[in-house]
Amino acid sequence: MVDRGTAPASTPLPDEWPMRPEINLALNRMGSFDWDLDSGRMHLDAAALSVFELEPDDYDGDPATLSRHIPASEARRLDAVVAQALRDGSTTFGTYFRTRCRDGSLRWTHTQGYVHRDSDSDGRPHRVVGIIRDATAELAHSAERLALAEERRRQTSVVEETTAALAHAITVQDVIDVLADSQGMGRLGAVSLVMGLLEDGRMRVVVEGQEGSNVPELEYTRVDEDFPMSEVVRTLTPRLMTSPKEFARRYPRLWPHIEPLDVSAAAYLPLIAQARPLGALGFLYRDKQSFSPEERNLLVALSSSIAQSLQRAMLFDQEHDIAENLQTAMLPRSIPDVPGAHIAVRYRSARFGRDIGGDWYDAIPVPGGRVGVVIGDVQGHDTHAAAVMGQLRIALRAYAAEGHAPATVMARASVFLNELDTDRFATCAYAEADPVDGALQIVRAGHVDPLIRHPDGSCRKLGLAGGLPLGLSAQFGRNDYPVTRLALDPGETLILFTDGLIEQPGADVDDGLRRLLEAIRRGPHEVEALADHLGAEIGAQGGGDDMAMLLLRREGPAVPELGQRLYRHISPADPEALMAVRQAIGDAVRTWGARSRADEVELVADELITNALLHTDGGAVVTVRMLGGTDHRLRVDVEDMSSGLPRRREPGETGVSGRGLLLVDRLADVWGVEAQGAGKSVWGEFILQDR
Known part of the structure; x- marks a missing residue:
């Protein structure tokens, strides 16, 4: 190691010590300039000319000659800095700008100048002297640090954006859709992303991030097989590979499928929530040879966030399946064929909570060739509401099938609900139709009014007199339900629905009804197609409530x-x-x-x-x-x-x-x-x- 202490006085000094300033500056790629503002001439020494990659014969002393070596945008910025210093009375200025090299590339340069001014009161500038130097190495280190900081900010931003998107994911498919967004993964530097879920001792691939990377025979693999996602699930430890050779050596069965993707590195991480493995996540990279500690921590944090969202989504899907099966069991399995009429029904579960509610529909063959159709909604959105709905539907169906008049059916159903061990009430609309002569009797218990669609597509609301909701009318001793009688002409359609079809959070119900009427007017004539149309156009715009609807159209020509x-x-x-x-x-x-x-x-x-x-x-x-x-x-x-x-x-x-x-x-x-x-x-x- 060189001893940098004080040399003995007897040690001889080198020739030309100390070195002349112009030589010192030239060796450090620094030159000087002298600019006479009165004449406009600027002198550049040899070192300064070398910064511009100019020979002495290439420069005539005119500053304009330098313009072709400085991009126009940089020249304007440099002129603005100098002009500001000359104007505001400054004695010094300095700035970085880029110059154009002989090969066309740009190079960072720095200049610093001293402004000579008159000694009188106005201090007019008349001369500028200064230095100019190559700042490439200086800014390269600074740019590298800035680029590294920017890369860290970019990756952190990706994690934050992904986490924010996952916060809105409700189902497992929502999580998959977020991760399948190749743009987000691309910002992480990965060219492909793969995710597998653990199902009954097997790994099922659910996300393939790059087109053409899907391998059907590897969609399902056992956890004990020699694959990276299986290994990280078994060991609960990340696996990082930084070369194709390492990948091929560790996983020879998978490598032939990965090799065409030109992958140089890979990171596989377990998805763990509450100490239980849910699956694994894999990132594939090109032109990458290592993972910094920051990158490793970033990937671990991202996988943890994904695992938490995945666990929440899995729980939601399980509850949704249970609720949907329960709801399906409570609703009628089939709709009877009614000569002279066509009936279509639709049901959509709620979007939030347990996805279950008390909405129901039914179509009941009534003695005499008639048909009773009912739509109803039990208060609440839980399994208790669904259970009450099932009991009430069966009771109302029995009363109607016995042939009771519509008002009696409604009154008896209200008494039945009041006698159940529940505090729930229900709204309901019941119509009894004769397809032969079109006779229609309708009763309403606190429910939204039905609609009639005419053969020409026009639609109107039936303003029906009604009674209290089921359960409440019996409780208060007001079981009278007025019956509205009208005729359903051939080709006309009766539309019964629950309020979930027209209600949206923060919106007026009348606006929802207007949207429904407009959708009915634009819809097809055939009832199944019309039901699909309403479900797609209006049902998708609904709020978080469940929704049921029943459409009954009288078929055939008018009865003579x-x-x-x-x-x-x-x-x-x-x-x-x-x-x-x-x-x-x-x-x-x-x-x-x-x-x-x-x-x-x-x-x-x-x-x-x-x-x-x-x-x-x-x-x-x-x-x-x-x-x-x-x-x-x-x-x-x-x-x-x-x-x-x-x-x-x-x-x-x-x-x-x-x-x-x-x-x-x-x-x-x-x-x-x-x-x-x-x-x-x-x-x-x-x-x-x-x-």
């Missing part, structure tokens, strides 16, 4: 006037159903043009129905239809399941019974009894002279 009929089933001990049928018969007969005999038809039908309910077991089915012909006959049939024939008796025989058939005999033009399998049909016909 003389083919009109009314078909109803009446359950025993249901006075509301009897009153509803009586009113429906009166309305239908008057609509068909039998106004003068409408009361007689209604009275005969009432007597026949009452007789069947009092003297037989089970319910009764009443049919009122036009027979046609020149005399325009109308026929009333009441069927029951008893084979016993009715007897017409004089009133004095019993005092109270037997009067019904006497009334039928007096009012009907003709009547009779027909055997119907195990039961019978009592009928009466009326000639309508006023048609």
Whole structure:
């Protein structure tokens, strides 16, 4: 090692010691300049000319000659620095700028100048002297440090951005989508990323970051096999490889598939959450020969963040599957085929929480060829709401299938819900439709109004009178549900839905309804296609609530006037159903043009129905239809399941019974009894002279 102490006084000094300043400056690639501002001439010594890569004969003393050796943008910046110093009274200035070398490349240069000014009061500058030097080595070290700092900031930014994106990932597929973003991985310097998940002792590759890198036969591998992701899962230790030779030696089975990617280094890390391995992550690099400690820490931090997000997503997916299966089990497995009508249903689970709620739909065959359709929503979004929904759906279905009138079905369902051990209530809309004549009866329990879509695509909301939600009406003793009667024309579609289809957080419900109406108007005519259209266009815009909808379209042409009929089933001990049928018969007969005999038809039908309910077991089915012909006959049939024939008796025989058939005999033009399998049909016909 050289001794840098003080030399003895007897040691001789080198020649030309100390070295002349111009030689000292030249050896350090520094030159001087002298610029006379009055004449505009600038002198550059030989060392200064060498900085510009100029020979003495190449420079004529004019500063403009140097302009072709300085890029225009750099020249403007240099002129601005000098002009500012001359203008503001400064005596010194200094700046870095780039000069153009003979080969066209750019090189950093530094200049420093001293400004001579007049000694008088104005201090006008008239001369600038200074130095100019090659600053390449100086700035190279500084640039290297800046580049390293910038690289660290860039990588940290990638980790922060990836972590922020993972914070919004809900499902495992969301996590996969974030990692499959090649742009983010590219900023990490990786050319490809691969991720595998641990499933039943096997690794399943779920992310292949580079096109063409997928190897189908390696999509599933055992954990005990000789693959890098399997190894890091077994050992819970990262594996870093910094050469193709090392990769080929460690994993000879995988290397033939990796070699075409021109990979020079790789990093495989286990995905661990709560001390349990979930899978592994692999980064593949080109033109990389080592991993710095900072890079290793960065990759470990990134894998930890991914593992936490992955565990959260896996738990969400598991809960989603359980909730979805439970919800599917609660909803009807199939929708019955209804002659003369077409029904389509759709359900979408909630997006957040446990993805389960109390929305449901159902289609119920009702006696007499009619169909009952229902849409409902139990309060809450949890398994309890789903359980209540399942019980309520079955109960309501049973009441409807027994043939009870819509108002009775709704009232009994409310009592049933009130008697359950729950504090939940439910909104509901129930409609009973006859596809033959289009008769429609609708009741509403606190639910959103249904919609009607006409054959021309126009759509309107049905403003229905309604009652309290199910459960609440029974609790407060207000079980009256008004029935709205209307006709569904051929080609018209009844649309029932829950509020999840139109409600969005922070948005007005009316705006959601307007969007739904517009989507219905633009939608296709066929109900299955229309249901898909609404689910895709409106359902995707909904909030976090679950959603159900049911569409019923009446098919076929209009029923000819003389083919009109009314078909109803009446359950025993249901006075509301009897009153509803009586009113429906009166309305239908008057609509068909039998106004003068409408009361007689209604009275005969009432007597026949009452007789069947009092003297037989089970319910009764009443049919009122036009027979046609020149005399325009109308026929009333009441069927029951008893084979016993009715007897017409004089009133004095019993005092109270037997009067019904006497009334039928007096009012009907003709009547009779027909055997119907195990039961019978009592009928009466009326000639309508006023048609």
